[in-house]
Amino acid sequence: MDRKELRQVLRLPHIIALYLGSVIGSGILLIPGLTAELAGPASLIAWLAMSILVVPMAVTMGLLASRHPSSGGVSHFVRLAFGRHYGNLVGWLFLLSVPIGGPVLAVTGAQYVAVLLGWGSMETYILALLIFILPLVMNGFGLKLAGRVQMIVVALILGILLLAICTSVPHYDAAHFTPFLPHGGLSVFQAAALMFWCFIGWEAVTHLSAEFVDPKRNALRGVIWSAGIVAIIYFAVAFMNVATRSYGQEEGSATSLSAMVQLTLGPAGGWIVAAAALFICFAAHNAYSSAASRIALTLAREGAAPRWMGTLNGKYGTPVGGLGFIAAGGILALCVLGSGAVTLNELIALPNATFIATYVGGCLAGFKLLRDDRIGRLASGVSLVVTVALYPFLGWPAVYPLAVVAVAAFWRKRHTGWLARKKGTDFIAAPEDGEAPKL
DSSP states (O other), X not given: OOTTTSOOOBOHHHHHHHXXXXXXXXXXXXXXXXXXXXXXXXXXXXXXXXXXXXXXXHXXXXXXXXXXXXXXXXXHHHHHHHOHHHHHHHHHHHHTTHHHHHHHHHHHHHHHHHHHHTOOHHHHHHHHHHHHHHHHHHHHTOHHHHHHHHHHHHHHHHHHHHHHHHHHGGGOOGGGGOSSOTTOTHHHHHHHHHHGGGGTTTTTGGGGGGGBSSHHHHHHHHXXXXXXXXXXXXXXXXXXXXXXXXXXXXXXXXXXXXXXXXXXXXXXXXXXXXXXXXXXXXXXXXHHHHHHHHHHHHHHHHTSSOGGGGOOOTTTOOOHHHHHHHHHHHHHHHHHHHHTSSOHHHHHHHHHHHHHHHHHHHHHHHHHHTTTOHHHHHHHHHHHHHHHHHGGGGOGGGHHHHHHHHHHHHHHHHHHXXXXXXXXXXXXXXXXXXXXXXX
């Protein structure tokens, strides 16, 4: 729909880097230690299972992106499968995740630095603001620049994680694997539910598929390479975390990665993990802000969002309207966090819920759109079962996506009623495939 205007500049290495940047998030800093404390060495079973279960999810998103490249991403797939209304609802679910999730990432990265430097709240939030704004500014100059920077950042992230793995090998002790199942079989399932957050992110890069070079070939190749790299890195970090018994320390299991590095490198390991936190949070925010700005573009063209959100930069062809929306919402969220009205843990629950709801919609669309592809249909079905089974475990944040859907439905009813009175029709004519919407 929008490939005639958005430039195809993302090659396979850029695509892999963007996938890795969106999937390898702050969870790698927190979850290995927390799941090991929850389930002991048996948590490795959950890591292995989730590494396998994430492949169908990644393949589903890769196949959909290769067949239907669009800046609308998952919302575009849902629109093709079930109609524009449902596609727009999924688009809003994704879009409203990023102005909340971006500040969470920025504050997480800033706090790692603040602890080392002894900063107060003011300095921490100034750094968080810089971490939040920088990817938005970069994306204003085009994805070619953002893609290149993402490759560098992801390379640094992988290098630091590999350093953590390799430096911990001399401290391996087989005795740390006994007892293997200290807290019962149920703890393994609880650990698997917790670590699902480490594997969210495959949907983000689908929004950039209109800017892939040769999307039919590179979208699926990129997602397969990325899934393999993610699975190996995650399992290796989790394995060495257990093998060195770096979790359950006085500092807390949430800092187990730092404890692993400090086994060999001492206090310098704290700085290495702080650098990793900054790189990881930057890369994830870069990928999601890129994707969300393009879904804002699509929603505006569909008439489901204000027209200004679809504004493109004349020189670089970038969706500056969507970037502006993310910037405004993110600054507001940072102010709320800084005021102490909500905690980081409370705020992060909201984008987590909308991401899961987005996956449910994407898997349903994949099951329909990929029905002629045996692998695609199987991958979509498995992914759908996993995401639906997870949703009840979200708790009260599960209400947030439902509230977004209810508000969007109410707005649509009033908006279409206004159009009917003004134009004598219930809907703006939907665009044909391959054409820009006529607003």
